[in-house]
Amino acid sequence: MASEFGKLLRVALFGQSHGAAVGVLVDGLPAGEAVDLDELQAFLDRRRAKPDGLSTARAETDVPRFLSGLEDGKTCGFPLCAVLDNADTHSRDYDALRAVPRPGHADYTAWAKWHGFADMRGGGHFSGRLTAPLCVAGGIAKQILSRRGVHVGAHLYRAGGVADAPFPLSPTPGLFDELAAKAFPVLDDDAGERMKSVIRAARADADSVGGVVECAAVGLPAGLGGPFFDGLESRLAAAVFGIPAVKGVEFGAGFGAADLRGSANNDPFAVHDGAIVTETNHSGGILGGITTGMPVVFRAAFKPTPSIGKPQKSVDLNTMEAATLTVSGRHDPCVAHRAVPVAEAVAACVLLDLLLEYREGTSWN
Amino acid sequence: MASEFGKLLRVALFGQSHGAAVGVLVDGLPAGEAVDLDELQAFLDRRRAKPDGLSTARAETDVPRFLSGLEDGKTCGFPLCAVLDNADTHSRDYDALRAVPRPGHADYTAWAKWHGFADMRGGGHFSGRLTAPLCVAGGIAKQILSRRGVHVGAHLYRAGGVADAPFPLSPTPGLFDELAAKAFPVLDDDAGERMKSVIRAARADADSVGGVVECAAVGLPAGLGGPFFDGLESRLAAAVFGIPAVKGVEFGAGFGAADLRGSANNDPFAVHDGAIVTETNHSGGILGGITTGMPVVFRAAFKPTPSIGKPQKSVDLNTMEAATLTVSGRHDPCVAHRAVPVAEAVAACVLLDLLLEYREGTSWN
Amino acid sequence: MASEFGKLLRVALFGQSHGAAVGVLVDGLPAGEAVDLDELQAFLDRRRAKPDGLSTARAETDVPRFLSGLEDGKTCGFPLCAVLDNADTHSRDYDALRAVPRPGHADYTAWAKWHGFADMRGGGHFSGRLTAPLCVAGGIAKQILSRRGVHVGAHLYRAGGVADAPFPLSPTPGLFDELAAKAFPVLDDDAGERMKSVIRAARADADSVGGVVECAAVGLPAGLGGPFFDGLESRLAAAVFGIPAVKGVEFGAGFGAADLRGSANNDPFAVHDGAIVTETNHSGGILGGITTGMPVVFRAAFKPTPSIGKPQKSVDLNTMEAATLTVSGRHDPCVAHRAVPVAEAVAACVLLDLLLEYREGTSWN
């Protein structure tokens, strides 16, 4: 499906921002896995907009209803379908937009592809609202992974030009828990305060800012993934670029590696506690598309929210004449901080999918 | 397949660096398409190592033999298989490496995945040599695309810390031709000379440098692609991350967009010659995973060649003791300039695949 | 997904017989297609159990709720999710079955695969109830196809050893409509009466019978499909074998062709009204996996309903001792007549998927 990813674990999104509901269909989950609904809700709440001036005023409760796939609190092997009803929609805010596409949004491209038939109220199927069901899938994947010693965490690495500290060489599950507990998920809270100021200033200015999320996964075995187009970078990147507003993805040293010499970028191998490790992790835990056993680390760049209150230049698609557009409605002055759990969700789904393919010992027993 | 990408147009690589041959299987090409073998060879020659001190001394003629899929110089609708025989291999250079993985290479991860059964001579299936058959597929796709007015070009955007000029807002096919004709594909030849100096200096120092390739495609209609995980960014990124040594991919303003405000990053719509355009192209020609009709622009970061002549720290996998490794063999002090046509090849395959799905007019006629 | 089929048009089922709901997710539908809900309901009602002594006493209203993908009565290009709530479930009927698998059902194999975690009440995800959402997808596909002149129809070809007349060489849409209007969809109503008697006799005997459904599609162009594993037979068969209880699929003369000589089985080509036709249709409208333009004809064999009232030999999985089982609950003495629209639904989805790939004129324009 267009809105689907994964091989043995398949995740498919559906729903429009102002339709009856948004939801997710997850097929291929192992059976008999407990799903802690409180823990899942806590994860979903990390993504929800909060009344802190940093997010949209739209408030959804984001409590999933499970139509299938769960029995007595455990996965039952069958496809899991979870639905989040849409309640707090103000569709009238969007009626005027139909003929005049908002810059930076999918209004125009959806019109070009579906010739005006796409339901684009509130961004339609392109809405960031769809990341809520994505987090349902990812939150369940995270619980399953953590029982196997694989932990995924993320933080806001950069926002509005302000940088957080990077992850240490080997982030711990405890560090991930600390970040998850923070209202504003940064490693350096001073940097976090400066980020908030920048976001609030943009908001006051009827504008928005972008940001970068850094995500890491620890506890993975070496040997996960494969060469070329099915490699871990390809599969993670395909999923991460599926998150609305992502315009760049890099692993380990990423774009910075392009400016390094090989002698600086290569990660020396060493033995630590009987296991092979690398002394640095410029590779982001991936060589040849396959895990090294070191933390998998990637960063995703989020563009500034395209919905801004300032007047913008556009075109009336009916008359093909220039038009000026002012986006009302309720919007986030920055999406990157709310995207932190979304990045974790996507990473958890991809990694669980790969683990389902993986067999220890000789490649097949 | 692990070494395969595409939906209606499928491209699968096979072969090891020091095996009998490398090759590519391409299924789903439209039938009756002429393949100009001279033009194809010229494209393949752009990727070949040249005796300029910037590349490996390994010399392969890189003339593909077509086992199937071509008849009388035209595609015949059936799967096309092209093979490039391996001739100039010095496998003895690699025998010593088997037990001591080279830092930055897939030696260790392949060992972890396939438990020593992988044929890793010369990098095995992970070798950059596999990009030759990839260019066979891409070179054919480029010819087919160009007959429909879609042109793909690329240049070395950055190498060893030296920057080329970026592509202009609307690069022309003529500009792509000029770049393709250059021995060192940069827009700013002065910058190119500085890059060459940096590469030669690294080589003299038994070291290597990384780089960034910028690739653009022009002539695409608006409306190509789709939301979420099957969007153009996801599909292009999955393929581009399949190129060996790529550690980052960004579209349009990319990571730079994360530092912009929405009012600066949003591309205003306008009408130009009766068509809808954007006045800037920070989106890289993609909104909501769907083409805007503006040039599709992406950049791929290549890490510095991991094979360097300096002694490096590693581990002997048999003894699990520290070992020092010096990589002999013949290697590129930089792969990014040779990767310029490879980026074009991958982009051409993905875009042709998407065009095969695309239907003008109402989404289905 | 395991419960998914299709390439450009993807259909995924979810839900358990006694869970909250069953449903279907359909991605890749062309946009702007009107969905006549009355016509769709009439199609769904053909599959519903009727109080005629030929079907289960379980009564579900089978009215789908659309969570996404439809706006103002038209497809909007986004994934369509339809849900049918489960209302009339008697789960207590099934509690006793858990440890003693019913012969002919998936109870044991689901237990072996998911180690007791599968929710098998009422057959769980394996239930014939899942064919209701499958008919939602197929009913919409049928409406879209019929607007392009492609019509799909089916009849009960055989039940309990009684044969209906076969489809004529070129069945008309009018014939399909007649069949659709019948409470018992056969071409020869006398044969139909004998079938009903056989079914009722089996029911009276606490037993069940099997049957064969014949399905045809007319109006397809020549040139649809492809060689080998992606051919029309492969794609149709994969989908049709997904219908619960199907144990055989054949195209055209099918198994009968194995007893013919080539001179009798080959369909002579002729020109009729300026078009190429075949004078017979032993090929079932498919040569080399590709449509000939003649009607596509296949038959699917349904085994007798495994749920019967007679005592049966089984094993207690807890004690591994022999056990006798009597299946209570409400069951169909024959599923084949209710499966007639299901076969149409599956065929319509596959054919629409193939048409979305198909381009008239040179294979690519």
Add this chain to the structure above:
Amino acid sequence: MASEFGKLLRVALFGQSHGAAVGVLVDGLPAGEAVDLDELQAFLDRRRAKPDGLSTARAETDVPRFLSGLEDGKTCGFPLCAVLDNADTHSRDYDALRAVPRPGHADYTAWAKWHGFADMRGGGHFSGRLTAPLCVAGGIAKQILSRRGVHVGAHLYRAGGVADAPFPLSPTPGLFDELAAKAFPVLDDDAGERMKSVIRAARADADSVGGVVECAAVGLPAGLGGPFFDGLESRLAAAVFGIPAVKGVEFGAGFGAADLRGSANNDPFAVHDGAIVTETNHSGGILGGITTGMPVVFRAAFKPTPSIGKPQKSVDLNTMEAATLTVSGRHDPCVAHRAVPVAEAVAACVLLDLLLEYREGTSWN
């Protein structure tokens, strides 16, 4: 790919009957698996035409060359490409056919799909010759399976209206070996002699006959496969219908089950040597798309070879006028007996693919 099947184990065919070579690309084989080339050749030789008056006079040596994927006689984890050169081609036999499609062949449908660009000499990519590389893939899969106790065998179940004995309830690997050693693979040699007479009579009459192959796999665990469209029947059928000339596939009692009552068709469960078995195997070892642990049994119906020496009615595609066609060239009067190892090959690939997905114990560890 169109000519590809499998999920974790991918098998893709390429080549035309009269092109340079035919071949197969196999990706996803476990690494470190020994490939006994003599055993493989013996398997390929079972498919080859023999000078016994039952097959074509075209003689190919059918010795595969491995371009990749094998090192020191073992799979190395990378994609395996095997090529069989075409030597004994008489293309001039086919030149006359181009404008007048042969009844029962893909000539016309390929012309409709690829507008005359398809290379149809000798049947092009549709040729039975492509089953040779398919047997390379399957022969390797069979060796890997047999080391895990899974054995696949087949026999000619029916030819020209003459029936062989069916497989017993539990065929042994020894029985499979006996069949493989026979020049004419039937269980009942008297029936085999009658079949040969019928085939020779058809040949003498410039005609051909069809047949049915029965294939079984033993040693599979219970719990392999899944519900609906990814079930074992769907996956096997999709692959088996990819074999040229197959027009019907059935599992276990198959079409015969449609005439049985449930009480006769249901397979009673019992305990035998501590394991759960069924006392009969009408299900063909599959319930709900999942293996029961009993032998997986299917039958494939092959139509009579469409190439016959008798004059046939066709149409000249250039003039659209009736034409009479006599097929010269060298052809098989029956393909079903040569298809016996092909059915095994396809089944082995599908079953190995499913085993690669399968994990014993709780569905995921």
